[in-house]
Amino acid sequence: MSFTHELIKLVQQDRVGKYLLSSLLAVSIMVPVLNLLVPESSSLHVSTYVVTLLGKYLCYALLAIALDLVWGYGGILSLGHGVFFALGGYAMGMYLMRQVGDRGVYGNPELPDFMVFLDWQELPWYWLGFDQFWFSALMIILVPGLLAFIFGWLAFRSRVTGVYLSIITQALTFAFMLAFFRNEMGFGGNNGLTDFKDILGFDIQHGGTRNVLFVVSALALAVGYLLCRYIVNSKFGRVVVAIRDAEDRTRFIGYKVESYKLWLFVISAMMAGIAGALYVPQVGIINPGEFSPLNSIELVVWVAVGGRGTLYGAIVGALLVNFAKTFFTGALPEVWLFALGGLFVVVTLFLPQGLVGLYQQTREKYLARRAV
């Protein structure tokens, strides 16, 4: 009872959050309806391709708020958050791979195709358990969380901050990329994990499954948003911002800064892992490219474009930039990198608070003028 009460209070206090959550609700009803019930001939029909695309965007948005939590609030610029996203994705991919069973090209009931191809005789120990959904779901959260814990524990304890931290997070994801490219790692090497058949018994290609995945992604984003909102509104959130603005001061009034940073980082990594896990069944593949440092840095731009330290800014940025990316890479592929690069420069030079900040500033100015 008190939980619902808290939740209602949380939403009530959050003006923009209310709009955000209601539009998420609206979208998660409208899109499946327009896809499944409206006939294809109608101009209102939303194709399954678009449903999947939107689902993908929602996963990116969840990843973006995870980053905003550490960067916007904690001041920790992670250039390797893709590593958690990809690990979550791989955990899901392993589950999906085991679900293929003997329907693979080689028809081996135990081993995924790539292992048969590599002439492996039995499943490596770290693949055990991934045929169970509950175990995989646990791993989706635990593996990124554990990596974040170990890395964060080492880094924050020895006060690695600022650009140093950014650079070693980048090195971290780069090291993972190199490692996962190796066939010997047992994660499908270059090709990664793909050719999934079904999830929890439902055909992964089926339109209905796609719609469910879309709705689940929307739900995950909503829950993720509320969780982050709760965290940043709590005193924990205030301490984290205090650490961002004056780390030494926070220490000298008696806060164990490393612990705060560490838990913030771990929570964020877990959210990124969930985002990756939802992403994989929708796009149908996970490969080492997801670890590439470029992906992680692109993610930073989503948050920067939207406006960091607001949570909804991250969502706006993720949706806008990815929409632009889909558009450009389809229509003018050679322009995309120019546009993305330009975006980096323009945002850092002219929009330090992002689009949300711009909107707020103009709104304040407008209100001030009206008051006069």
Next chain:
Amino acid sequence: MKTLDQIKQTMRRDRVFDFMVSTGTHPVHRGEIDTSHGPILYVENINVSFDGFKALNDLTLYIDDGELRCIIGPNGAGKTTMMDVLTGKTRPDSGTAYFGQSMDLTRMTEHEIASSGIGRKFQKPTIFPEHTVFENLELAMNMDKGVWASLQFKLTGEQKTRIEEVMQTINLVQQCHTAAGRLSHGQKQWLEIGMLITQEPRLLLVDEPVAGMTHQEIEHTAELLTGLAGKHSVVVVEHDMDFIRSIAKKVTVLHEGHVLAEGDMDTIQNDPRVIEVYLGE
């Protein structure tokens, strides 16, 4: 329950045997600083050097419980470095610094030192600019500062009253919901002092509290600090001689990393060595 507490008291590691006092992970009991021998702070033979430059040179200093001590000295005398050592920011190359009889400051981390009861005000006013005045004070407030406690924290009425009291003391009631970054320089100084007060430390280290303040503000600060002494021990580092004369009973002069002279203001002002350091050369 009472027996349990008694056992806990007798078994307290810092009370029983000295060699059992573990380092770093020292059990910190607030308000139980052992000042039975008088001083609350023992600084003995501290040496710190940066790339060959000796910032502190065999510094030895004792602060009594409840005392208000002023520390003066020319630039580079090692005042800020001394504060850094006492708050765990800088580790000394050699020497000891004890808080009470049993807490080895040279082996504790910043937050351990802070929660054991040492508060610090920086030379440059350091407050949390994005937080309101109220939130700044709330953050500093003496309470469980662990991660889990912070996640569940709810402000009690008592705590709210306390914060309001402090805001009165530091004259910032009007600015209660203003972001601290928007305060004037003097107001920031006060806010930082206010944060020190809500933190309720046993020992306050105050670095240049009146820099950039108007005359009135300085007077008010002097009142504040002298009011704090007695219940707390206060160490003030300052350049402003008038201010020091208005508050100080005992003054320590630092020069080139060690204590040059110590005594009341008149003795100090007539000490030929001090005069030479300040006026000579």
Next chain:
Amino acid sequence: MCIHHTVHASYRNMKMLAVMFKILLFIGSLVSYTAAMAAQAEDDFVSGLTQLTQSDFDVKEQAIKQLAETDDERVGKVLPAMLSGSLYYVKADKTIVYIKKTDDGYALTSVLENTSLGVVSKRKIKKITVNNKLRKQLSGLIAQRGMTHHDPAVRLASVKNMISQLSQADRENIQTQLGKEQHKDVIAALNVALAMLDAEHTDKQKQLAAVKLLAESNYPESRNLLKEILIQAKAADDTTLINQVSMSLEKIQVRAERYQTIETVFFGVSLGSVLLLAAIGLAITFGVMGVINMAHGELMMIGAYTTYVVQLLMPNHIEWSLLVAIPSAFVVAGLFGVAIERGVIRFLYGRPLETLLATFGISLILQQLVRSVFSPLNRAVITPDWMSGSWQINALLSLTYNRLYIIVFSLLVFVGLLMILKKTSLGLHVRAVSQNRTMARAMGIRTEWVDAMTFGLGSGIAGIAGVALSQLTNVGPNLGQSYIIDSFMVVVFGGVGNLWGTLVAAMSLGIANKFMEPWVGAVLAKIFILVFIILFIQKRPRGLFPQKGRAAEN
């Protein structure tokens, strides 16, 4: 008086003329004699060559002998060509030619005039065939010719060649050469050859001595021979021989391992030099200015592309192209750097994270720029002749020239940069600004100008690094990306703001990497290095050589 004088003079002149005439006559006869000799040799050569077209192998054998005796330079090319089967004759006029297979037929080169005779189809030409007897004769003659060559390097090469296909028939040849040879390397090689022959000798004493001698040899052939002898000795249960051979083999083994280590260190140092070149520019912008330049890799890429363009502009002087490319790359990359600094970075001083993002954006733009202007594919940058090949120290150890040059080059750049920072006024200003910006400005230093120049300097060095990289890796739009993380690792590992730290870090990472590679493979070695640095930074957040004190705090 005047006339008399003239007559006298003319007489004297005549006498002189006579002497000169005699001399001329002598020279003339000499020339004509040599000419006649040469003509004779030319005739021998031509007739010998013509006889090669005969199908009778005995005739060919005679012809080969005749050719070998002519001492003609061209023989040096004819015999190996015949042995390798690339000597043909044109069916129509029996012209002897070298052939080279091309896409649309066979390209012919005249043996006599060394001129190109165009491309013909296979049907127009016929191969000059050899049998086993001729093959043997040919290789013997080639070796012999090589061993009598005036250049010791050629002689050495031919002895080495002989060692690789040694037979008892060579013994006599070797012994004659040993008698004549002066050069100590060639003597050593000949002695090895002789010992290898002796090692198979039936005379026990001689065999043992030879086996002992072979312990000093670095030739893989002699090592293989010893292994064979060991097997034979074990079969024969010959204890003394087994012991001697094992001892020699062990000695060789120890030496081989030592050379292996030297080679690994060399590879490590050369990788370290590349890292140093890549990181040193970054060390300036990052260390001295506190600017995170993620576009640093792309500035290297620009340097590499500048090399490519320079080579396009001077296709006939490839050997000089690198010397032109180095200053050009410095200027081009430097100008890009100044533009980046003036256009973007100067608005972001004191905000390192923002700088990082903005420069990353710039790196994307530069990559796409190169893709659009050149192509997304790799460009071929030519390696000049003087960069290729290797320095053969002995049979077990050879160091490639391109790596050697890069080691030297990177150290030169390092020292140069150190000098610039230590001795020039720019260096003084740079250090002043990096230590206290406001103070420097107050003292009248144009900090903005210093910033631009420093950044330009760092970028220019990245350009130079690009020239070096163009000689080692593919020049493509992704060139920079693959080096940026490594470069950051070097700077962070070495300690920011410390050029010596960068040197030590680059070298130790390079060497560590190369030592690990044989154990775990290149990829894992790289991963281990990354993980090591990630852990190292936790232990020493300010790198190997940290700055201490007040300056480091801010």
